[in-house]
Amino acid sequence: MDLLDRDGLTEREFLEQYRVGDYERPSVATDMVIFTVTDAEPDSYRKLPDKELRILLIRRGGHPFIGKWALPGGFVRPDETTEQAAARELSEETGVDDVHLEQLYTFSDVGRDPRTWVISCSYMALINSDQVQLQAGDDAADVAWFKVSYRLLWERKELIKDGYVKTLEYELKLSIEGEELTAIVDRTVAVKVNSTSTTYSIVSNDGLAFDHAKIIACAIERLRGKVNYTDIALHLMPQLFTLTELQQVYEVILDKELLKAAFRRKVNDLVVETDHYTENAGHRPSRLYRRSLED
């Protein structure tokens, strides 16, 4: 049963004598887009607070991109998977480990890291604000939860030979008290007879390190897509929540308003009602729900 290769070696013999060639290898890192939802300050008494979608960024303390903000991340070790590396980073950075974690995309543009050849496998994590202590950082001047806004600025469709090219330009705005980062990201879809390809490019970028504006854009689009056909948004909710709060989270993710009746029908199977209600709200109390673990 032991097959021999051209040199007459068995597989075991081959592996014993195997030496890693000295061709060049990249560093492989993971970068994480960690989302959570927070409450804004309510405008007036008895009004419900607005929800805000936020992601965690870290200010770089060394070159390259010193002083710029970057996604949390780090290099993958030989004894772990990229997913384990991402979970490790997440735990180090936020102290949380039971979260929704999902691989996004692997970025490998030549020159994306000016130091050396680095390929980044990006992940998205969703945390509810119960789990993580915001602003509580110790030396936290260099770690912050930025409010996210991602809006389509314009789109253009250009006909070419055997197809067309469609360009969508988005503005990504990340803000905290006293600081605002803005990046413009293009998504270009080239449709030809036999192929369709999509590429992202950074048009301008103020304050974000590396190609992280692309990674964040990619994460937001994934999140927006999945919100519509999965229960992914429930990972951003605390244990108990009202349907209005859930709807606000959907709205802040999708950046558009939803109809109440239709929304409640839609999420009906994703949640379970409890016997608890909100109190002292200045208006009619609301039933509290929890995530359904059925299906």
Place this chain on the structure above:
Amino acid sequence: MDLLDRDGLTEREFLEQYRVGDYERPSVATDMVIFTVTDAEPDSYRKLPDKELRILLIRRGGHPFIGKWALPGGFVRPDETTEQAAARELSEETGVDDVHLEQLYTFSDVGRDPRTWVISCSYMALINSDQVQLQAGDDAADVAWFKVSYRLLWERKELIKDGYVKTLEYELKLSIEGEELTAIVDRTVAVKVNSTSTTYSIVSNDGLAFDHAKIIACAIERLRGKVNYTDIALHLMPQLFTLTELQQVYEVILDKELLKAAFRRKVNDLVVETDHYTENAGHRPSRLYRRSLED
């Protein structure tokens, strides 16, 4: 504007003196799942041929996994992206370059390659049988287009503390004249209060190298998912095709029968009718369509 780091260096100075550390780096490869559709031999005169979904595999000529079949792939070079590496492999292997190419997932299980630490960024390509010459290989005894079948064998749901674990077991069968490879792949979805995670594992595997059964399963699931809400299947069609042929392609991908009337309504916006018809079919001729380049 030139910020200095702790050592008093500007970014330029830092990059000039930067040396790659000697911590371990992985090799990064791309593996490609290349799909196409072929016609089976028709049973009788005047019957339409059935469609078959196929992928390209290469028989390994050296250790490890000598004699087993593997996905085409190769290592990524420092001057190219993973996508360019995939396109290069595809072109070398099939001679085709204007195809639908899409990143799937990055696999990094420890020990997935017995030689050394290899992380694989997998891609899926869709080509139509017009573009590639099947069976035409020169030294093609070691390259073959395997017919694909991927079926759910059973599913189980087990309740655990704070959630449940759902396991779906699939049989992946790859066959050519005189050879059949079978792998059993489990997809396990663990749903807990704060997290949902999905993992694939290979239960048994007869004839496929590395973890390629997982990669193929991942590709088929992506293809099945996208067929329902994109025009991705049209990349498997020749320039001109009948709606019945298109329906057969959908059916062989999804492994289930569709209703004709509903199917035609659904794909109506994805195709454009032409003035051509099939001829000499032994029955009523069918209008030929082409892929729509609108939307």
Place this chain on the structure above:
DNA sequence: GCAATAGTGTCTCTAAGACAATATCGT
């Protein structure tokens, strides 16, 4: 009572499922 939110009812419109009826070729 009033402001604000909670929760439900219903009409319409669209898309999908199911099935049937008719059309048109090659032999």
Place this chain on the structure above:
DNA sequence: ACGATATTGTCTTAGAGACACTATTGC
């Protein structure tokens, strides 16, 4: 004429969008 496929029609059902109406609290 017959076998096989092509193409269209329509009834039903499910879901989303739109909008309106009633309910309930704290102040």
